[in-house]
Amino acid sequence: MSGADDEPLRVEKLNVYYGQFRAVHDIDLTVAAGEIVSVIGANGAGKTSFLKAIMQQADRAEGSIHAFGLNLRTMSTPQIVAAGVALVPEGRRLFPSLTVAENLRIGWEIGRRGSITLDRIYSWFPVLAERRDQPARRLSGGQQQMVALGRALLANPRLLLCDEISLGLAPVVVGQLYDILPKIRAEGISMIVIEQDVVRSLAVADRFYCFLEGAVSLVGRPQDANRDVIMRHYFGG
Amino acid sequence: MTIDMLNQAIQGALIGGLYALFAVGLSLSLGVIRFINIAHGDLIVLASFLLMSLSGLLGLSPFVVALFMLPLAFAAGYWLQRLLLQRVVGESVLPVILVTFGLSIMIQNGLLQAYGPDTHKLHGGQIEVASVHMFGLFDIGFFPLAVFFTAIVVIAALDILLYRTSIGARIRAVADDPAAADLIGLSSGRMYAIAMGVVGMTVMLAASCMSVWTNFDPAIGPSRLLTAFEAVVLGGLGSLWGTLVGGMVLGIAQNLGAQMDASWQILAQHLIFLLVLVLRPRGLFPKA
Numbered sequence A: 001m002s003g004a005d006d007e008p009l010r011v012e013k014l015n016v017y018y019g020q021f022r023a024v025h026d027i028d029l030t031v032a033a034g035e036i037v038s039v040i041g042a043n044g045a046g047k048t049s050f051l052k053a054i055m056q057q058a059d060r061a062e063g064s065i066h067a068f069g070l071n072l073r074t075m076s077t078p079q080i081v082a083a084g085v086a087l088v089p090e091g092r093r094l095f096p097s098l099t100v101a102e103n104l105r106i107g108w109e110i111g112r113r114g115s116i117t118l119d120r121i122y123s124w125f126p127v128l129a130e131r132r133d134q135p136a137r138r139l140s141g142g143q144q145q146m147v148a149l150g151r152a153l154l155a156n157p158r159l160l161l162c163d164e165i166s167l168g169l170a171p172v173v174v175g176q177l178y179d180i181l182p183k184i185r186a187e188g189i190s191m192i193v194i195e196q197d198v199v200r201s202l203a204v205a206d207r208f209y210c211f212l213e214g215a216v217s218l219v220g221r222p223q224d225a226n227r228d229v230i231m232r233h234y235f236g237g
Numbered sequence B: 001m002t003i004d005m006l007n008q009a010i011q012g013a014l015i016g017g018l019y020a021l022f023a024v025g026l027s028l029s030l031g032v033i034r035f036i037n038i039a040h041g042d043l044i045v046l047a048s049f050l051l052m053s054l055s056g057l058l059g060l061s062p063f064v065v066a067l068f069m070l071p072l073a074f075a076a077g078y079w080l081q082r083l084l085l086q087r088v089v090g091e092s093v094l095p096v097i098l099v100t101f102g103l104s105i106m107i108q109n110g111l112l113q114a115y116g117p118d119t120h121k122l123h124g125g126q127i128e129v130a131s132v133h134m135f136g137l138f139d140i141g142f143f144p145l146a147v148f149f150t151a152i153v154v155i156a157a158l159d160i161l162l163y164r165t166s167i168g169a170r171i172r173a174v175a176d177d178p179a180a181a182d183l184i185g186l187s188s189g190r191m192y193a194i195a196m197g198v199v200g201m202t203v204m205l206a207a208s209c210m211s212v213w214t215n216f217d218p219a220i221g222p223s224r225l226l227t228a229f230e231a232v233v234l235g236g237l238g239s240l241w242g243t244l245v246g247g248m249v250l251g252i253a254q255n256l257g258a259q260m261d262a263s264w265q266i267l268a269q270h271l272i273f274l275l276v277l278v279l280r281p282r283g284l285f286p287k288a
C-alpha cells in the first residue's frame, strides 16, 4: 500500500538504526486528513528518530514512508518540505544569530506558497512582532519555541511534525503554544504532536500512539484509554 | 614622523586593499563554511595564469577579462564545493586540510607543467603609471588607489549580500547551525556551494589586481595564503571589514619595516601579526 493522494502519512515497517543499534522497531503509523495524532513515550523511546526518518534525516532507515501519495524515501529533505511536510525540531534549533524575522522568513522561502503569511504568524504571536528585529538567541525559551513553530508553519505544510514543543517551558507558556493548535487545524493542516507530557498531549489528540523502546506499545483514542493502561505501555514492564 | 614615513604608511595602507582582496574569500570560507582552504592562494595564482592566457589571446586588459570571467568563477567555486570539498566538510578539520593541501599541490604542479617556472606580470595599461598628487606632499599611484577602492566595493557588496538579502540570511543560517538547516529542509550543502561560488568571484577579482600589481609564478600561492590568513585573523574571524583593516595593518607594517632595513619588510609584518595576536587573541574586530 502506498497511501492515497490525500492521506497525510502512511508509515509501514519502519526501522531506524544508529550503527548496530536499532532505535525504531517495525513501526506502522498513519495520519488521516485533518487528524492530530499524538505520539507519547519515555525519553529514548525513539520518537525523535521516527520524525527524523520521515524527514529523511536519519542515518539509516528501512521501511516505507508515504505522504500524500509520495514516496518520501526517494526524496531529499528540501523536496519533502516543498511537498508540504514540515518539522518543528526537538530543542527548537533556531538560527541564533539571525533575527526573529529572518528565522521566520527562511520557513517561507523553503516551503510551499499558501495562506499562512508572516503577518498571520505575527497576529498569532504578537510578541514576535515586537521582537522581530532581535537575534533569536536573545528570546526566552517560550518565544524561541514560537519562532520554531512559526518557521515551520510558514512553509505552509499539509502535515506538521512537532517534536516536544513543551520541553523545558513553564506551564503558562505551554498553554499559549497549545492554544494555537486549533488554529493550525482550522487551516486544514494535519499534525503529529510528540510529547513526554501525556496529559497535555492526549487532550488535543484525535488518536495516539505510545512508543516503548522503539516499538509501538499501544494505539488508541484518548477518550477510550485508561490511564493505568497507558502508563503500563509508556514505562513497560 | 617624517613625511617620508607618512608616505610609506599610506602606500602600505593601500597595499592593504590588495591583501584584503586576497583575504575576503578566505574570510568567507572560514566564517561561513568554517574551513581553512589551504589552496586559496593557489586558486588566486591559477586564476592569474588563466587571465594571462586569455588577455593575451583576446588582446584585452586583464581587468576586462576578469569581469567577463566572474560567472565562470562562480560556477567553478560552486562545483569545487559540490564535487570535492563538500565530501570532507563537517566531521573534523583534518580531512579539509589534507584535501585542500592536496589541491594546492596539484594546482602548483599543474601550473608548472603548463607554464614553466618563470615569473610573470600582466600589464594593466595606462592605469599603472598614472598617479595622483596628494596634499601637495606626495604622489599616490592611481592603480593602488583603484585596487583599494575595489576592495571597499567588494567588501561592501559582500556585506549587503550577507546581511541584506534573503540568500545571505540563508547562508548565515547554515553558518549558525548546518545540522538544524538540513533538518528543516534548508540544504547546507547547497548554501555552502553558493558561498564558495562567491568566494570564486573574489578569487578572480583578486587575481586581476595581483597579477598586475606584483610578479607571480606557479609556486607563490602559499606565501599569498599566509598573508591573507594573517589579515583574516588580525581583523577577527568572520569580520569582512576587519579583514580590510587587517590587510592595511600588514601593509603599513611591511612598508615601515622596510624603511628601517630592507630585510625587515616581511619580518615586521609577521611581528605585528604576533603582537596583535598576543594583545587581542580574537583579532581587532571579533564577531560576538
Ligand SMILES: Nc1ncnc2c1ncn2[C@@H]1O[C@H](COP(=O)(O)OP(=O)(O)O)[C@@H](O)[C@H]1O
Residues within 6 Å of the ligand: A018, A021, A023, A041, A042, A043, A044, A045, A046, A047, A048, A049, A050
Ligand atoms: N545520533 C545518535 N546516535 C546513537 N544513538 C542515538 C542517536 N540518537 C538517538 N539515539 C538513541 O536512539 C534511541 C532513541 O532516541 P530518540 O529517537 O532521541 O528518542 P526520543 O526522542 O523518544 O527521546 C535512544 O536510545 C538514543 O540513545
Ligand SMILES: [Mg+2]
Residues within 6 Å of the ligand: A047, A048, A049, A090, A163, A164
Ligand atoms: Mg526526542
